[in-house]
Structure formats: structure tokens, C-alpha cells
Amino acid sequence: MQYKSDVxxxxxxxxxxxxxxNEISNIIVGQDEVVRKILISIFSKGHALLxxxxxxAKTLMVNTIxxxxxxxxxxxxxxxxxxxxDITGTEILDESRxxxxxxxxxxxxxxxxxxxxxxxxxxxxxxxxxxxxLSVTVAGQSHRxxxxxxxxxxxxxxxQEGTYPLPEAQLDRFMxxxxxxxxxxxxxxxxxxxxxxxxxxxxxxxLTGEEIVYFQNLIRRIPVADNVYHYAVRLAASTRPxxxxxxxxxxxxxxxxxxxRASQYLIIGAKCHGALKGKYSPDIEDVKAVAYDVxxxxxxxxxxxxxxxxxxxxxxxxxxxx
Numbered sequence: 001m002q003y004k005s006d007v008x009x010x011x012x013x014x015x016x017x018x019x020x021x022n023e024i025s026n027i028i029v030g031q032d033e034v035v036r037k038i039l040i041s042i043f044s045k046g047h048a049l050l051x052x053x054x055x056x057a058k059t060l061m062v063n064t065i066x067x068x069x070x071x072x073x074x075x076x077x078x079x080x081x082x083x084x085x086d087i088t089g090t091e092i093l094d095e096s097r098x099x100x101x102x103x104x105x106x107x108x109x110x111x112x113x114x115x116x117x118x119x120x121x122x123x124x125x126x127x128x129x130x131x132x133x134l135s136v137t138v139a140g141q142s143h144r145x146x147x148x149x150x151x152x153x154x155x156x157x158x159x160q161e162g163t164y165p166l167p168e169a170q171l172d173r174f175m176x177x178x179x180x181x182x183x184x185x186x187x188x189x190x191x192x193x194x195x196x197x198x199x200x201x202x203x204x205x206x207l208t209g210e211e212i213v214y215f216q217n218l219i220r221r222i223p224v225a226d227n228v229y230h231y232a233v234r235l236a237a238s239t240r241p242x243x244x245x246x247x248x249x250x251x252x253x254x255x256x257x258x259x260x261r262a263s264q265y266l267i268i269g270a271k272c273h274g275a276l277k278g279k280y281s282p283d284i285e286d287v288k289a290v291a292y293d294v295x296x297x298x299x300x301x302x303x304x305x306x307x308x309x310x311x312x313x314x315x316x317x318x319x320x321x322x
Contacts, residue, residue, distance in 0.1 A: 078117075168300065262294055
């Protein structure tokens, strides 16, 4: 694909995004915000953690998105007995008495890590290298993953028995923490109508893997004004208790704040958010639009916050209003 300029390519991306949304909506009812955030993560070369109760079509959503993007898709059900080799693959002895590497399900473009907090930390960490380095190491040999590569992990926020909460270092690898809510009454009626008949719809491929990689690199080239950089860094820094930028609420209610990776994701997320809306450069409103999803899992409340009923959302809202 050839575009005369980045401006023309950004215009094409905006059109493709609208086509993607329309195609996905033929299968997924509602959840427009969730779909938008997942697509922003993909075009930003990020990963997303999806938090929602069972039965909200998370698997169907990821599968549908992978089909419209023409990407390979793999679903890994995380369980307490899952081993790292069940994710990355393992070496076996073939007929000629030579070791041969058999690839695991992580060798796909889109990975759905279902209920990632149900497996022990050793197995959770098997995804870390893949998410950060785009490679896996087995028996001392490094194996590259195909691009684009995107991990969507899910968590059930209600049932916490027999779970292994993700450590902050691993949570920080996820660009977005996306909350998935119940559908509205009208949307749920539409869901029931669509899913209780014998009809089915096969989504069309709107983008290829090569085009996605091109647009990912295009997003990185989008220029950003200094005041937007300053705002994003100041916003991330204001979540860190004991620093000059911290507010009274942050000092009272937070144990830890967001690190520099949050500032990076605020900017790259703002670039992509603006580009999908047809902007050639993001503004502060684009930073605010992705702030909740970038910061939600990067700030740690203390016991006083829990006792006073002060949630993460309220703290972020206060920082954005300031």
C-alpha cells in the first residue's frame, strides 16, 4: 500500500476505522466504547486487560475483531494447572531422534488470555517476554513472534477465590485496563434476538496484518505539541504520592503512583485516539480520553482510601478536573 503522505494515510486510517466499527457492529451489539479502546490498543502496539463479569461476549468480541483484521487468533484458558510450556510450546523428540520445537498457542497475532488471574505467577510470567520482547525463549533458543502481536487478557472482578492477582510489574505491561459493563435493556433485547435464531453472519476482512503494521508505525510518526507532552507527564506525575505534583487527595489515599510507562501510553494513546477521529495531531482532550484506561491499573490505593470508600475512578477524575 502506497500513500503520498502521512496526511493521506491518516485520512485512510480514519475511513478504515469507521468500516471496522460498522463491520464489528453486525455481530457485537453495543460495547462501542470497548471496541474502540481495543482497536486503539492494537493500533498503538499495546496490550489490554479486560475486566468484566462472565457472559458479556468478550471471547466473541476478540474473535470478531481478529476476523475483521485478517489476523490469526488463539484463545488460552488460564487454569491453576496450566504450565508455561502450554503457552509457549515445547521441544519434542522427532522420528529422526532430533529435538523439534512445537509452537504453542502464543504464536498467533491476537491472543485471548482468558481469566489470566486463575493461573500461578510462574505461568502468568510466560506471557511477559512475549508481550515485551515479541519473542519466547524455550530451552535456550529464542523464537520470534509474528507482527502484529496483541494480548487481550480477561479478569472476572467478582469471583476471587482460587485466583492469583497479577503483580504490579505485570499489570504495567498492559496499555489499557478496560472495564466492560452490562448492556443496556435495549441492547440486551437485541442480543437475545440475534443469538436465539439460526442465522449467523461472517465478518468481512477490512484490514490485513501488513496494513496494521503500517498504521502502527504511522501512529508513532504523528507530531505532538510540547504542551500536550507536558500535560501527559504532569498528569502521570501527579499520581505519585510525596512528589511536588501530587495533590492532597493523592498523598492521603495512594501508596504508589503511575510510572513513566504511563506517560508514554498517554501520549501514544492520545495520538491514536486523535487519528481515529480524523485529527493530524492530538490535543489535551485526547490525553484525557485515554487517561482512565491508562492510569486505572497503575495506581495503588492505601487502607485509608478503602476505609473512606474512595475509588480509583474518583481519584483520576479529581486529577483530570484539576
